[in-house]
Amino acid sequence: MIYLDHNATTPLHPAVFRAMEPYMREQFGNASSSYRLGRSAKSALEASRKSIAGCLGAQPDEIVFTGGGTESDNIAIRGVAHALRSKGNHVITSHIEHHAVLNTCQDLEREGFRVTYLPVDSGGQINPDDVRSHIGAETILITVMLANNETGVIQPLSEVGKIAREEQIIFHTDAVQAVGKIPVDVNELSVDLLSLSGHKFYGPKGVGALYVRRNTPINPPFTGGHHERNIRPGTENVPGIVGLAEALLLATGSLPEVAQKLTGLRQRFEATVLRKINGVQINGRSAPRVHNTSNMSFQSIEGESILLHLDLKGIYASSGSACSTDSPEPSHVLVAMGVPAGTAQGTIRFSLGKDNTDDQIDYVMEALMEITARLREISSVRDK
Amino acid sequence: MQGGRVSGKNRGRFIMEKRTGNWQDLYRKEREEEPKLPEGPILFYNDLVIDHFTNPRNVGEISDSDGYALVGDPSCGDQMKLWIKVKKKKISEIKFRSFGCPGAIATSSMVTQLALGKTIDEAKRLTDDDVISALGGIPENKKHCSLMGINALLAAIADYEEKRGRANPREEEL
Ligand SMILES: Cc1ncc(COP(=O)(O)O)c(C=O)c1O
Ligand code: FES
Numbered sequence: 134m135i136y137l138d139h140n141a142t143t144p145l146h147p148a149v150f151r152a153m154e155p156y157m158r159e160q161f162g163n164a165s166s167s168y169r170l171g172r173s174a175k176s177a178l179e180a181s182r183k184s185i186a187g188c189l190g191a192q193p194d195e196i197v198f199t200g201g202g203t204e205s206d207n208i209a210i211r212g213v214a215h216a217l218r219s220k221g222n223h224v225i226t227s228h229i230e231h232h233a234v235l236n237t238c239q240d241l242e243r244e245g246f247r248v249t250y251l252p253v254d255s256g257g258q259i260n261p262d263d264v265r266s267h268i269g270a271e272t273i274l275i276t277v278m279l280a281n282n283e284t285g286v287i288q289p290l291s292e293v294g295k296i297a298r299e300e301q302i303i304f305h306t307d308a309v310q311a312v313g314k315i316p317v318d319v320n321e322l323s324v325d326l327l328s329l330s331g332h333k334f335y336g337p338k339g340v341g342a343l344y345v346r347r348n349t350p351i352n353p354p355f356t357g358g359h360h361e362r363n364i365r366p367g368t369e370n371v372p373g374i375v376g377l378a379e380a381l382l383l384a385t386g387s388l389p390e391v392a393q394k395l396t397g398l399r400q401r402f403e404a405t406v407l408r409k410i411n412g413v414q415i416n417g418r419s420a421p422r423v424h425n426t427s428n429m430s431f432q433s434i435e436g437e438s439i440l441l442h443l444d445l446k447g448i449y450a451s452s453g454s455a456c457s458t459d460s461p462e463p464s465h466v467l468v469a470m471g472v473p474a475g476t477a478q479g480t481i482r483f484s485l486g487k488d489n490t491d492d493q494i495d496y497v498m499e500a501l502m503e504i505t506a507r508l509r510e511i512s513s514v515r516d517k
Numbered sequence: 518m519q520g521g522r523v524s525g526k527n528r529g530r531f532i533m534e535k536r537t538g539n540w541q542d543l544y545r546k547e548r549e550e551e552p553k554l555p556e557g558p559i560l561f562y563n564d565l566v567i568d569h570f571t572n573p574r575n576v577g578e579i580s581d582s583d584g585y586a587l588v589g590d591p592s593c594g595d596q597m598k599l600w601i602k603v604k605k606k607k608i609s610e611i612k613f614r615s616f617g618c619p620g621a622i623a624t625s626s627m628v629t630q631l632a633l634g635k636t637i638d639e640a641k642r643l644t645d646d647d648v649i650s651a652l653g654g655i656p657e658n659k660k661h662c663s664l665m666g667i668n669a670l671l672a673a674i675a676d677y678e679e680k681r682g683r684a685n686p687r688e689e690e691l
Binding site: 433462 | 570573576593613614616617621
């Protein structure tokens with residue numbers, strides 16, 4: 134099996150599993166209980182909070198544990214919009230956000246908020262000047278992702294952050310695809326809120342965090358007990374949180390090495406594909422990207438067919454994002470980048486991980502050459 | 518396994534086992550079993566569909582065809598071209614090319630296999646359901662793909678009939 138879908142999810146790091154294990158066995162206490170079992174759960178929880186804060190340049194009390202990236206995005210966007218409703222009703226986001234953000238913004242529109250979706254250039258980046266020109270008296274929130282899940286393109290957030298700071302507008306970023314892959318510092322980015330998710334960097338699924346800068350107005354969407362500063366009530370998922378913290382420590386520690394390795398692997402992969410297969414374009418290649426993602430469009434053949442052939446050869450990749458496999462529409466991200474619909478249809482996202490090897494990439498290359506030749510032989514589209 | 522739900526066929530078995538006392542183990546077993554090809558709207562194809570996808574029958578073009586059609590599915594952008602040759606009112610040769618998903622390629626291939634050797638009248642009566650059942654079923658969300666092949670076949674036949682009508686108007690009445 135060759136797994137090249139690390140933007141969908143990653144395997145659990147064995148050291149992460151080992152860190153989590155005691156909290157699923159003997160240390161099973163509820164972190165809110167005052168006896169010793171509870172206290173040790175509580176101290177593991179707080180130690181995790183501190184180490185995650187440390188990895189992001191944040192303060193421990195600014196970290197709120199959640200049930201993953203989708204939940205972090207929802208709490209941030211709904212929370213701020215509802216808290217500031219009396220101040221204004223305008224939200225700025227981009228066309229290329231994950232559905233966790235896009236559909237949440239659309240929900241706000243149904244509630245009467247006005248949402249601006251920023252365009253991107255052909256490289257897949259927003260223009261910070263567009264942010265500035267759309268800010269009005271009613272603007273209460275800017276939410277723009279840090280790295281795109283389909284193309285890996287990194288957005289110019291420091292500049293957006295400066296603008297948000299000058300204009301005193303709350304700024305959230307969905308950093309789910311960036312954390313663990315590039316250094317992320319909440320102060321360098323000038324963000325007020327930042328979403329991350331454990332399973333994207335060899336941590337457990339269903340656990341994530343939301344960074345919430347002190348004094349950020351937030352109206353929590355859930356009600357319940359007094360956990361996580363009331364922002365996310367519910368008994369804390371201690372094993373998951375311990376795993377999240379350990380995974381982030383490991384990813385942050387090995388980041389330069391892994392980045393270097395994957396940069397080399399991807400460079401070789403892309404150069405070989407471009408040399409050996411005709412009619413391929415790599416989307417977002419002109420922009421800065423996280424080092425693991427390669428989004429390739431193959432002319433005159435269709436992505437799902439490529440994907441099934443790859444699957445039959447034991448190679449796992451994805452057409453666009455995992456969430457869109459059920460809908461035949463071309464990816465909203467590629468459409469926003471101006472990729473023609475026919476080209477977008479033949480798109481495969483390869484997302485590499487720390488354990489992929491040169492030999493695997495060679496095998497995938499061979500497979501791709503065979504598959505594209507075969508599907509083009511069948512294809513009714515005869516251009517280029 | 519879809520959301521750990523007990524599939525339709527197994528439900529009866531579970532209810533029975535529930536009376537006998539070890540139904541919990543059945544749920545556990547279902548969780549641990551090799552993932553099956555589930556019913557419902559998921560992207561899984563059976564072996565015959567995969568066979569037609571990896572080794573599609575009758576791929577190619579006919580330069581001196583008697584009927585030709587190009588059809589597309591506007592909902593997904595997929596596209597198919599189909600050529601037929603007719604001898605003694607029978608489809609004596611049929612070729613296709615498809616740009617599309619595995620469902621489109623496999624159903625295109627099956628359409629050509631079903632139509633080959635049939636009379637024009639028989640071929641006209643083929644439906645997308647015939648194609649799907651000849652393939653042993655395809656996932657729910659892929660059913661529309663089989664329409665493309667049928668539409669291409671009907672359009673190629675219409676093209677043939679129109680050309681023939683024009684070339685030999687009286688033959689129509691025979
Ligand atoms: C950019 C982005 N945001 C949010 C999510 C959702 O995260 P989760 O799966 O943890 O809910 C994902 C991944 O699916 C993602 O790629
Ligand atoms: S999705 Fe378009 S024909 Fe299958």
